[in-house]
Amino acid sequence: MSRNLGTVSRSQYSGYYLGVVGSVAVVVLAALPYLVAQGFTNILINLFILLTLANMWNVLAGYGGLVSVGQQAFIGVGAYTVLLMAQHGVEPFLAIPVAMVMGAVFAVPVSWFLFRLTGGYFAIATWVVAVIAGIVITGVPSLGGGTGASLPGLHLMNSVLLGALTYWASLAVVLASLVGVYLLLRSRLGLALTAVRDNEIGARSVGVKVTRAKRVVYLISASGCAGAGALIAISQLNVQAANVFNIQWTAYMIFAVLIGGIGSIEGPIIGAVVFIVLQQSLARFNAWYLVIVGAVAMIIAIWARGGIWGIWANRSSTKLFPVGYFLRKPSEKKSSVLAKTEY
Amino acid sequence: MDNTPLLELVGIVKRFNKVSVAEGLAFSVAEGEAIGIVGPNGAGKTSLFGVISGELREDAGEIRLAGELLNKRDSADRCRMGIGRTHQIPRPFQQMTVFENVLVAAHQGAGLKGRAAADLAASVLYETGLYDVANRLAGRLGLLHRKRLEVARALATKPRILLLDEVAGGLTDPEVDELITIVLSARKSGMAVIWIEHAVRALVETVDRLICVAGGLIIGDGKPAQVLAMSEVKELFLGTEPGEEGALHLEHYTSHRKSDNLEGGQAP
Numbered sequence: 001m002s003r004n005l006g007t008v009s010r011s012q013y014s015g016y017y018l019g020v021v022g023s024v025a026v027v028v029l030a031a032l033p034y035l036v037a038q039g040f041t042n043i044l045i046n047l048f049i050l051l052t053l054a055n056m057w058n059v060l061a062g063y064g065g066l067v068s069v070g071q072q073a074f075i076g077v078g079a080y081t082v083l084l085m086a087q088h089g090v091e092p093f094l095a096i097p098v099a100m101v102m103g104a105v106f107a108v109p110v111s112w113f114l115f116r117l118t119g120g121y122f123a124i125a126t127w128v129v130a131v132i133a134g135i136v137i138t139g140v141p142s143l144g145g146g147t148g149a150s151l152p153g154l155h156l157m158n159s160v161l162l163g164a165l166t167y168w169a170s171l172a173v174v175l176a177s178l179v180g181v182y183l184l185l186r187s188r189l190g191l192a193l194t195a196v197r198d199n200e201i202g203a204r205s206v207g208v209k210v211t212r213a214k215r216v217v218y219l220i221s222a223s224g225c226a227g228a229g230a231l232i233a234i235s236q237l238n239v240q241a242a243n244v245f246n247i248q249w250t251a252y253m254i255f256a257v258l259i260g261g262i263g264s265i266e267g268p269i270i271g272a273v274v275f276i277v278l279q280q281s282l283a284r285f286n287a288w289y290l291v292i293v294g295a296v297a298m299i300i301a302i303w304a305r306g307g308i309w310g311i312w313a314n315r316s317s318t319k320l321f322p323v324g325y326f327l328r329k330p331s332e333k334k335s336s337v338l339a340k341t342e343y
Numbered sequence: 344m345d346n347t348p349l350l351e352l353v354g355i356v357k358r359f360n361k362v363s364v365a366e367g368l369a370f371s372v373a374e375g376e377a378i379g380i381v382g383p384n385g386a387g388k389t390s391l392f393g394v395i396s397g398e399l400r401e402d403a404g405e406i407r408l409a410g411e412l413l414n415k416r417d418s419a420d421r422c423r424m425g426i427g428r429t430h431q432i433p434r435p436f437q438q439m440t441v442f443e444n445v446l447v448a449a450h451q452g453a454g455l456k457g458r459a460a461a462d463l464a465a466s467v468l469y470e471t472g473l474y475d476v477a478n479r480l481a482g483r484l485g486l487l488h489r490k491r492l493e494v495a496r497a498l499a500t501k502p503r504i505l506l507l508d509e510v511a512g513g514l515t516d517p518e519v520d521e522l523i524t525i526v527l528s529a530r531k532s533g534m535a536v537i538w539i540e541h542a543v544r545a546l547v548e549t550v551d552r553l554i555c556v557a558g559g560l561i562i563g564d565g566k567p568a569q570v571l572a573m574s575e576v577k578e579l580f581l582g583t584e585p586g587e588e589g590a591l592h593l594e595h596y597t598s599h600r601k602s603d604n605l606e607g608g609q610a611p
Contacts, residue, residue, distance in 0.1 A: 005462070005465035005466060005468075005469055005474070006465060007461075008461045188450050188456065191439075191443060191446065191447045191450060192447055192450065192451055194436065194438075194439055194443070194447075195436045195439065195444075195447045197436075197438075198435075198436035198437050198438055198439060199434045199435070199436055199437070201398065201430075201434055202430070202434030202435070202436060202496075203436070203447075203451075204398070204417070204418045204419050204422075205396060205398070205418055205419075205422055205428050205430070205434075205497075206422060206447055206448035206451055206452045206496050206497075206499075206500055207419050207422035207423045207448065207451035207452030207453075207454075207500055208419055208447070208451045209417075209419045209420075209451075210419065263438065313438065324439075324440065324443060325440070325442055325443050325446055325461070326440070326442070326478050327442040327461075327464075327465060327468070327477040327478060329474075329477075
């Protein structure tokens with residue numbers, strides 16, 4: 001290249017901010033069991049589980065365009081992996097990574113079947129897969145059949161310690177899912193996925209192997225949902241097919257993603273927080289809680305199609321997570337002291 | 344090497360229900376050659392690009408790139424093999440910046456990584472006049488820039504053959520001139536071009552050969568001046584479409600601005 005056309009940075013501001021703010025946030029969150037009542041960390045466990053699910057549904061539907069209503073299949077796989085391993089004497093907390101691997105393993109053959117379908121057919125088929133998985137598990141007496149089974153191994157533990165360990169495990173899973181998605185979107189494949197998000201036909205015609213990219217996303221999403229399923233099993237100390245294979249989980253994750261803003265890392269974080277705040281503050285209104293949550297979803301769907309984060313994202317290319325690429329022209333280079341992440 | 348053409352179409356048939364958009368189409372493009380395609384609306388010009396780029400499955404016939412059979416390759420493969428296309432209605436990645444739009448093409452289509460991909464993307468933006476808007480979201484571009492972005496993305500895949508689908512539609516004369524410059528400079532690098540355009544002037548200034556299609560058949564194929572002088576071609580533009588519209592295609596190439604703006608303009 002004879003002309004100097006500048007350098008590339010991954011963000012308009014320094015990535016160090018994210019690193020510093022993120023590290024502080026993680027330290028504070030990790031210290032919370034020592035600082036606040038267990039009631040509060042229990043709410044945060046629910047938040048982390050929901051955020052993990054929302055984050056996974058967001059990469060799946062928001063980037064891959066795969067609108068699944070059957071992610072509870074992988075929640076179930078995760079929960080039952082933990083149960084099965086606990087029954088064989090494995091510490092449930094150590095079974096979480098195994099559950100995440102099992103989610104992805106289970107997703108491989110399922111994707112062969114599902115990827116023959118598109119749109120509404122795909123969505124319904126994902127649900128069918130989840131229902132079948134639930135029915136099959138119900139037929140296994142050693143896993144509790146239809147009535148469920150309690151998780152062995154944790155009952156003897158001090159309840160404060162158990163609560164704290166569950167909280168830290170949830171924090172670890174949600175961080176893994178967020179960091180994983182962040183690194184995915186920052187990668188070469190991530191830019192391709194972002195293109196698929198914006199225009200699938202356009203992406204194909206610049207050489208993106210769309211189906212391959214979607215399969216990767218599907219496996220990642222299955223793995224994350226299985227991790228959340230493992231946490232659900234541990235936090236409830238009980239695994240029941242009717243609960244873990246419930247489509248309600250998918251309804252929650254979709255709600256959080258749509259409220260917060262689909263197709264960004266930031267959106268599901270906002271959406272999950274909004275959902276938990278609504279849930280906590282409206283809990284005493286019983287059924288009205290659902291009416292209000294539904295109304296919020298409708299308002300967002302009509303007046304802010306991009307969700308809460310979308311209101312910002314439509315106006316600015318600045319993002320909280322530096323996954324983008326910015327061309328820094330030679331003339332700008334000297335004046336910019338923030339550009340650190342060149343390559 | 345032998346005389347294998349860069350792109351070769353043999354007996355291409357494509358029908359939508361009973362409407363035929365290709366009825367045994369056959370032509371070939373040599374390495375570095377530029378071809379213009381004209382024809383009335385609905386003649387199957389864009390469908391032809393769909394078949395070449397792999398977005399549409401042909402009902403019969405063979406497509407070869409440098410001798411290699413393409414029929415079973417998907418559009419991403421064909422792009423990676425060297426077929427770069429633009430879309431008549433621009434398909435920008437709206438929430439990505441202009442630079443990212445082009446960079447993804449350099450990554451996936453040209454198979455480049457890191458610095459090499461960024462350099463290609465930046466130099467393509469420079470050549471296509473998009474350098475100044477590199478960090479703007481593609482969804483916020485006007486029509487001229489959207490059309491240029493289509494061309495820039497196709498160029499960033501490092502194609503052996505560039506398929507341009509009405510990239511001058513809806514543009515003013517000076518804007519068309521700038522596009523012609525871009526296409527001519529792409530040609531200089533040895534790239535073959537097929538350009539579908541209503542603006543005949545743009546074609547005459549850039550291509551070696553003109554093909555006129557109608558009803559899925561090739562009506563004329565040869566030097567631009569010869570094809571435009573053919574009575575069948577004249578009749579097609581003057582006769583089959585009622586009133587002034589057909590005549591205007593040839594004489595006043597900018598007459599389609601209004602309708603093109605409607606289909607290619609700003610999304611709401």
